[in-house]
Amino acid sequence: MSIEVKQIPCLDDNYGFLVHDVESGATASIDTPEAEAINAALVEQGWTLTHIFNTHHHFDHAGGNEALKEQWGCQIIGAANDAHRIPGIDQQVVEGDVVELGATRVRVLEVPGHTLGHIAYYFEQDQVAFVGDTLFALGCGRMFEGTAAQMWHSLEKLMNLPDETVVYCAHEYTQANAAFAVTVEPDNEALQARAEEIARLRYEGIPTVPTSIGLERQTNPFVRPTSSNLQKTIDLVGADPVAIFAETRKRKDHF
Numbered sequence: 706m707s708i709e710v711k712q713i714p715c716l717d718d719n720y721g722f723l724v725h726d727v728e729s730g731a732t733a734s735i736d737t738p739e740a741e742a743i744n745a746a747l748v749e750q751g752w753t754l755t756h757i758f759n760t761h762h763h764f765d766h767a768g769g770n771e772a773l774k775e776q777w778g779c780q781i782i783g784a785a786n787d788a789h790r791i792p793g794i795d796q797q798v799v800e801g802d803v804v805e806l807g808a809t810r811v812r813v814l815e816v817p818g819h820t821l822g823h824i825a826y827y828f829e830q831d832q833v834a835f836v837g838d839t840l841f842a843l844g845c846g847r848m849f850e851g852t853a854a855q856m857w858h859s860l861e862k863l864m865n866l867p868d869e870t871v872v873y874c875a876h877e878y879t880q881a882n883a884a885f886a887v888t889v890e891p892d893n894e895a896l897q898a899r900a901e902e903i904a905r906l907r908y909e910g911i912p913t914v915p916t917s918i919g920l921e922r923q924t925n926p927f928v929r930p931t932s933s934n935l936q937k938t939i940d941l942v943g944a945d946p947v948a949i950f951a952e953t954r955k956r957k958d959h960f
């Protein structure tokens with residue numbers, strides 16, 4: 706590993722993340738849910754904040770940008786599509802851009818749906834992805850700005866990453882997601898086992914983030930439109946993936 710990741714509980718159910726490039730000492734905060742908590746983690750690790758990588762403009766993701774930039778003089782990177790609403794943005798990026806964190810190369814993936822300018826950061830050598838509010842453990846973000854088709858294609862893009870990819874999502878929503886997931890894919894044994902494991906972890910106060918692409922592929926109904934059990938449960942046997950995804954998302958919104 707050329708990077709170290711420090712996960713920081715923030716606000717009610719957010720996670721902030723620090724990514725530290727070991728060789729150069731460069732350190733990025735993935736989003737800025739809470740400047741104080743992020744600062745405390747930096748001090749604890751003895752790291753210097755050099756970058757902020759924003760996934761999207763929501764306050765629980767960019768709310769700490771200005772305070773942290775003022776304190777550290779760090780470089781803020783965010784989506785070109787969202788430049789007008791990312792506080793303090795220095796560098797605008799688009800799909801396929803490669804950002805450097807010291808010696809580590811980070812690929813930008815556009816994943817619209819939750820917001821139109823949402824992006825993810827993929828550390829290819831390390832097989833680590835920071836996906837913001839696009840993909841959650843056993844869930845996905847609400848579509849505040851995008852369409853079901855956009856969100857589906859964004860999830861599909863993430864699902865095309867290798868199974869081993871470690872996925873850091875920005876919220877601890879997993880237990881609530883599990884409660885819904887088992888209702889739409891009741892016959893998925895891997896999902897049932899995971900739901901039990903999640904209940905145990907949360908009872909003990911242990912985070913369920915990160916997850917992995919492989920685990921989501923097996924258990925997350927939002928990325929399983931080909932599951933015959935899901936199709937049957939939501940009455941869309943043989944329908945196209947976007948329609949199945951849209952219906953699953955709609956049911957979760959009203960769950």
Ligand code: ZN
Nearest residue numbers: 761763819838
């Ligand atoms: Zn959000």
Ligand code: FE
Nearest residue numbers: 763765838875
């Ligand atoms: Fe959020």
